[in-house]
Amino acid sequence: MIDVKHLSKSFGEVEVLKDINETIDKGEKVVIVGPSGSGKSTFLRCLNLMEKPTSGDIFFEGENITQANEHEMNKLRQRMGMVFQHFNLFPHLTIKKNITLAPVKLGLMTADEADKKAEELLERVGLPDKADEYPSRLSGGQKQRIAIARSLAMNPEVMLFDEPTSALDPEMVGEVLELMKQLANDGMTMVVVTHEMGFAREVASRVLFMADGKILEQNKPSEFFAHPENQRLKDFLSKII
Numbered sequence: 001m002i003d004v005k006h007l008s009k010s011f012g013e014v015e016v017l018k019d020i021n022e023t024i025d026k027g028e029k030v031v032i033v034g035p036s037g038s039g040k041s042t043f044l045r046c047l048n049l050m051e052k053p054t055s056g057d058i059f060f061e062g063e064n065i066t067q068a069n070e071h072e073m074n075k076l077r078q079r080m081g082m083v084f085q086h087f088n089l090f091p092h093l094t095i096k097k098n099i100t101l102a103p104v105k106l107g108l109m110t111a112d113e114a115d116k117k118a119e120e121l122l123e124r125v126g127l128p129d130k131a132d133e134y135p136s137r138l139s140g141g142q143k144q145r146i147a148i149a150r151s152l153a154m155n156p157e158v159m160l161f162d163e164p165t166s167a168l169d170p171e172m173v174g175e176v177l178e179l180m181k182q183l184a185n186d187g188m189t190m191v192v193v194t195h196e197m198g199f200a201r202e203v204a205s206r207v208l209f210m211a212d213g214k215i216l217e218q219n220k221p222s223e224f225f226a227h228p229e230n231q232r233l234k235d236f237l238s239k240i241i
């Protein structure tokens with residue numbers, strides 16, 4: 001579904017991603033772990049071109065999207081939903097409006113259809129009574145569930161999660177991970193950057209270890225955690241588990 005070929009990304013003189021090659025298949029749940037600053041978020045953001053690769057190519061469903069123009073990029077972002085650490089909800093809009101705004105603006109749905117979709121999604125994320133609230137009235141965990149609902153309103157083919165629970169108080173992490181598990185069980189293709197190793201063990205079809213801008217090791221979770229091979233991964237796991 002997503003093919004990454006010789007992807008490199010530099011910020012100024014600093015090469016943050018170094019010649020990465022990777023394939024993500026439809027239905028996979030790929031979890032990316034690694035030390036801070038290793039390039040995980042940058043890699044994720046390159047997949048939907050929020051960051052423009054310095055060199056290399058990204059293919060989505062067989063099509064090279066690396067040079068997409070703005071119009072194509074917008075289309076692409078509908079197909080690849082993204083959830084951020086800091087939710088990025090519009091504070092001046094109600095929860096329902098936050099969900100319906102983009103699909104209506106982009107002409108994907110009528111206002112009535114979008115309202116119906118928002119109601120379905122609010123039910124799905126367990127917050128049917130929050131439609132008319134403003135984001136400031138919600139807890140962090142609730143805001144993130146709404147941010148996920150907002151992404152799902154576009155009927156994306158893949159969902160990218162960039163440390164979705166890192167900004168949450170510990171007691172709210174579980175509700176967001178639970179929703180992500182539900183999405184995984186529903187068959188969504190997912191790429192998740194996270195420090196939640198329990199989630200990686202339980203949900204990932206594959207775990208990637210990034211360090212110094214490269215994917216140094218990858219495996220199904222049972223092997224990844226029990227039999228790491230790369231010394232950097234062994235050191236990383238010994239510190240966090």
Ligand SMILES: Nc1ncnc2c1ncn2[C@@H]1O[C@H](COP(=O)(O)OP(=O)(O)OP(=O)(O)O)[C@@H](O)[C@H]1O
Binds near residue numbers: 035042
């Ligand atoms: N827009 C930017 N401009 C300059 N440098 C950047 C930019 N974005 C990221 N970097 C640098 O690129 C490197 C990798 O950052 P990135 O956020 O991808 O790492 P990460 O593995 O996701 O880290 P963390 O787990 O701490 O979020 C870091 O050194 C960071 O400072």
